[in-house]
Every structure is written in structure tokens, then in C-alpha cells.
Amino acid sequence: NAGVTQTPKFRILKIGQSMTLQCTQDMNHNYMYWYRQDPGMGLKLIYYSVGAGITDKGEVPNGYNVSRSTTEDFPLRLELAAPSQTSVYFCASSYPQETQYFGPGTRLLVL
Amino acid sequence: QKEVEQNSGPLSVPEGAIASLNCTYSDRGSQSFFWYRQYSGKSPELIMSIYSNGDKEDGRFTAQLNKASQYVSLLIRDSQPSDSATYLCAVRPSNSGGSNYKLTFGKGTLLTVNP
Numbered sequence: 001n002a003g004v005t006q007t008p009k010f011r012i013l014k015i016g017q018s019m020t021l022q023c024t025q026d027m028n029h030n031y032m033y034w035y036r037q038d039p040g041m042g043l044k045l046i047y048y049s050v051g052a053g054i055t056d057k058g059e060v061p062n063g064y065n066v067s068r069s070t071t072e073d074f075p076l077r078l079e080l081a082a083p084s085q086t087s088v089y090f091c092a093s094s095y096p097q098e099t100q101y102f103g104p105g106t107r108l109l110v111l
Numbered sequence: 112q113k114e115v116e117q118n119s120g121p122l123s124v125p126e127g128a129i130a131s132l133n134c135t136y137s138d139r140g141s142q143s144f145f146w147y148r149q150y151s152g153k154s155p156e157l158i159m160s161i162y163s164n165g166d167k168e169d170g171r172f173t174a175q176l177n178k179a180s181q182y183v184s185l186l187i188r189d190s191q192p193s194d195s196a197t198y199l200c201a202v203r204p205s206n207s208g209g210s211n212y213k214l215t216f217g218k219g220t221l222l223t224v225n226p
Binding site: 033040041042043044045048058090097099100101102103104105 | 153154156157160199213216
């Protein structure tokens with residue numbers, strides 16, 4: 001099993017550009033999550049999903065959108081990128097009430 | 112706002128010593144508690160979970176939970192340079208509209224083990 005995979009590993013965006021961060025898991029987990037981590041800070045939940053077709057906002061959803069059309073995939077969309085979205089983004093997945101497994105992360109720089 | 116606070120660090124210990132990492136949480140109804148280790152530039156990985164009061168041991172790691180004091184700690188015995196990392200405390204808050212699978216993370220404590 002590859003676990004949780006994320007692409008790209010690193011990306012530079014210009015202010016106002018858009019992009020999609022990809023996340024795929026092959027563990028058949030129902031739950032998937034997107035977090036951002038700023039330097040010296042913990043993980044902040046952006047969006048989460050409890051199954052295909054079901055998504056909900058976390059702590060810091062503004063400026064982001066998600067979709068969950070399949071169990072495996074949970075892409076995160078950034079519209080109109082802003083410098084405040086410079087961060088490391090982690091996708092995670094889990095069974096209900098179980099351990100969350102994290103992907104390797106995507107480093108995003110918005111200039 | 113449900114919060115998780117960790118001792119600010121950084122924490123530096125000599126090789127072979129015991130490293131003690133502390134975490135307090137504000138939500139008294141929290142049920143599940145986790146310690147994640149995060150090496151620089153890497154993703155978090157779970158090292159311990161604890162659900163009931165007392166101690167839970169796994170190799171060189173011991174998690175301690177005191178729900179009355181809203182306190183959870185992680186002890187690392189015989190610390191090794193390879194233990195140098197940021198340790199994140201995470202708490203699953205009390206059930207709130209079925210969202211009891213979300214985690215609240217602390218900011219982390221950077222541990223350095225000196226050879």
C-alpha cells in the first residue's frame with residue numbers, strides 16, 4: 001500500500017492564481033482531512049470528509065474548496081491565492097475513531 | 112475555543128536521559144489523546160495514543176493521562192539523537208454533532224537530544 005499520497009510536493013504560485021492540491025489514499029478509509037501547518041504552529045483543519053459526496057468545513061476554510069467524488073480522492077482547491085496561504089498542506093485519512101495517517105505534504109509558496 | 116497547549120520548548124536533553132513532554136487541554140469532555148512525532152520537513156506520525164487515566168507504555172515511550180487535571184504527558188526514556196523531532200499533542204474533543212473524529216493539535220514541542 002502506498003498509504004496517503006499528495007501531489008505536488010512543492011509549488012510556487014503568484015497572487016491571484018488558482019491550483020488544486022491532490023490527495024489519494026489506498027487504505028479504503030472513510031474519513032479524509034486537509035490540514036495546513038504554518039512555521040512553529042500546530043496543524044489547523046481546513047476541511048474534512050466522512051465519505052464520498054460529504055464534506056464539511058474545519059477551523060480555517062476560507063479561501064479553499066474541496067470535493068469528494070470517490071473514497072480514494074480528496075482534492076483541495078485554492079482560488080485566488082493569497083500570501084496568507086503560504087504554508088505546508090497535509091492530507092490525512094482514517095477509519096472512524098481511528099488513527100489518522102498523514103501524507104508527505106505539499107509546500108506552497110504564494111508570491 | 113477548545114485549546115491544546117504544550118510546553119513551549121525547545122527542550123534539550125543529553126543522550127540517555129528522560130525527556131518529558133507536557134500537554135494540557137481545555138475541553139473537559141475530551142475522550143482520546145495522541146502524541147505525534149514530526150521530523151523536520153516530514154509529516155506527523157503517530158507514536159502513542161491513550162484513552163483512559165493512568166500510564167501506557169510502549170517501548171521507551173510512556174504516555175500519562177490525568178483527565179481530572181486535563182493533562183497528558185509523554186516520557187521518552189533513554190533518549191536517542193534519533194528522537195530529536197517536534198512532538199505534537201492532539202486531542203479528540205467531546206462529541207459535538209457527530210464531529211468526534213476531528214483532532215485539535217497543539218503547536219508542538221521541539222526536542223533535541225544531544226549526543
